[in-house]
Amino acid sequence: MTRDTPPISRRTALRTVAGAALTTLAGCMNTNESSGTPSNGSPSQNDQGPLQRVAVDGTTVVVELSEDTDVSQVNLIQPNGELFGQRDVATGAQQVSFEIGTSYAPGEYRVLALEGEETVQESALSVQPNLSIVEMGIGKNQPEKMWNSSSDKISKEAFVSVENQGNGPDAITQLLFIGDVPYPSDEEGTNYDENDDVSGIYDPEEDTEVDEVVIEPGEQLTLYSYRSPFAFVRGEGTSCESEEQTGSFEVIIETRVGTNRVSNTYSIHYSASEEFDNCEITISED
Known part of the structure; x- marks a missing residue:
């Protein structure tokens, strides 16, 4: 932290944590036992073979079958080659699904359509989240972005907008503020950055700190600090x-499936004040 007039020593050591969101392919299926991704990133349709569509819907892999299929079983194979699950196909059924949740291994999955013990078609599906921090702000400066613009508590809290541009779900397990903020998440403040049991995320509907927040493919949501x-x-x-x-600080989100840690760095400015708690704060993204 420095003054705009003669510099002063930093009171906190800013810890830099590298965070990068993985760039992923959108999941789809094709007709030649390999994955194919249209230019718009949406799942492709198949007019030949029993596998008509394979895609991720929320936290579920959905497999749509042709109307006249003789497929008796569909298997989902993990990136490491092990079986994730299998579904029997009832007579006349045109869809099966696999709940992958937010504890799956990201990567390329294979969907096998079987007639008896024979594999009649195979499709590849890349399942990978890709999270990024879109925006953050302070409740005192932007009360309209908070859950309750009339509450005194929001002035001390922050909002963070997060987007999942990947095609796999993820769970955000921790929200951290490290560096030159008034009350950081490390040993200079609340000291929960190394505690996996503390998320620092507030749920206005439950009015409590939650363990995690699930973010689905293509979703953008707002986190609130607690x-x-x-x-x-x-x-x-x-x-x-x-x-x-x-000074500067980092906003960090810890995740379960993807890169495990995604961060953005921001500059912070404190106005002059004779009182320790009565200055104006402005922030900007570096």
Whole structure:
């Protein structure tokens, strides 16, 4: 943290954590036992063979079959070659599904259509989340973005918009603020960054801290902080001073399936104040 006038020593050591979202292929099926992805990224349709469509819907792999199929069983094979699951196909059925949840191994899956013990068609499906942080802000500065714009609590909290551009679901298990924020998530503040049992994510509907938030393929959602990263606490983190200060911090989301950690870095500016908790904060993305 530095003042805009003569520099001062940082009160906190900014820990830089590399986070990168994996770029993934959209899942689809084709007619030649290999995956194929149309230019628009949507699942392709198949007019030949029993496998008409293979895609991820929410946290489920859905397999649609032709109307006159003789397929008796559909198997889903994991990227490591092991069987994920198998579904018997009832007479007249045109769809089976596999619930993959948010504990699956990302990568290329294979769907096998069987007549008896013979594989009559195979399709490949890439299942991979791709999360990114789209926007973040402070409740005090943007109350209209919070769950309740009239609550005093929102002034100390933050919102973070996250998008999943991949074609696999994921679970966000932790929301962290590391660096020159007033009350960071590490040992300079709330000290939960190494605690897997604490998410730091608030659910307005449940009015409590939740263990995780599931984000489906193509979904964009807003996370809310729970442990007041923008609250001024004397002797903790960064407080207001008589001269302006500038610094930086990271917003980090921990995930279960994808890259495990995705982050964005932001610049932060504190206005001058004679009171430790009465300055204005502005932020901008680096």
